[in-house]
Amino acid sequence: MVEIVEQELHKLYTLVYVLNKDKTKILLGLKKRGFGKGRWNGFGGKVEKGETIEQGALRELKEESNLDAKNLEKKGVIYFKFEGDPVIMDVHLYTTTDVSGDLIETDEMLPKWYNVSDLPYSSMWPDDPIWHPWFFEGKIFTVKFFFKADLETITGYKHKFASSVSELDAINLDS
Numbered sequence: 001m002v003e004i005v006e007q008e009l010h011k012l013y014t015l016v017y018v019l020n021k022d023k024t025k026i027l028l029g030l031k032k033r034g035f036g037k038g039r040w041n042g043f044g045g046k047v048e049k050g051e052t053i054e055q056g057a058l059r060e061l062k063e064e065s066n067l068d069a070k071n072l073e074k075k076g077v078i079y080f081k082f083e084g085d086p087v088i089m090d091v092h093l094y095t096t097t098d099v100s101g102d103l104i105e106t107d108e109m110l111p112k113w114y115n116v117s118d119l120p121y122s123s124m125w126p127d128d129p130i131w132h133p134w135f136f137e138g139k140i141f142t143v144k145f146f147f148k149a150d151l152e153t154i155t156g157y158k159h160k161f162a163s164s165v166s167e168l169d170a171i172n173l174d175s
């Protein structure tokens with residue numbers, strides 16, 4: 001009997017959540033084009049060849065908002081698997097309260113500060129309400145979401161918490 005195993009192809013992405021100093025407000029951007037168009041999200045994108053994940057996170061934040069971040073703090077890795085697509089998006093999540101520069105609307109994002117207690121979940125990715133409580137409690141985590149091809153329906157997820165960022169890479173969600 002031949003067992004057909006779907007090959008998984010991982011692609012690296014970043015996602016940066018900028019918070020104000022007392023962490024009551026978060027800066028989101030309305031994605032104006034491409035993947036996730038029409039949804040409010042943090043800033044980020046694909047990691048390019050030759051850059052570290054953190055360099056990619058800083059570059060995407062700058063490109064999409066014009067802000068420079070000083071201290072990016074890693075908070076987790078979020079994996080997305082879409083039905084029928086061998087690509088797994090590995091989204092490395094960072095946060096910072098330390099940004100400089102003038103916030104501007106760019107070709108890709110319309111930025112807006114939101115109260116953390118009042119986020120526009122109906123216009124955000126449907127996984128966000130699942131992992132946001134962990135993020136806002138300051139947890140470090142890894143989670144894998146399984147989506148239908150409609151990019152809308154979550155069919156399941158599995159997650160684990162880490163006690164430090166250095167533990168993240170060693171986490172196996174399948175064990």
Ligand SMILES: Nc1[nH]c(=O)nc2c1ncn2[C@H]1C[C@H](O)[C@@H](COP(=O)(O)OP(=O)(O)OP(=O)(O)O)O1
Nearest residue numbers: 013014015034035036043044045046091125127128
């Ligand atoms: N389900 C989801 N929930 C979430 O909160 N963020 C998600 C998500 N799926 C993807 N993201 C984030 C990760 C990343 O920041 C962004 C997707 O990156 P993009 O496709 O915009 O990459 P690029 O900016 O490199 O794209 P282009 O320049 O358009 O090629 O959306």
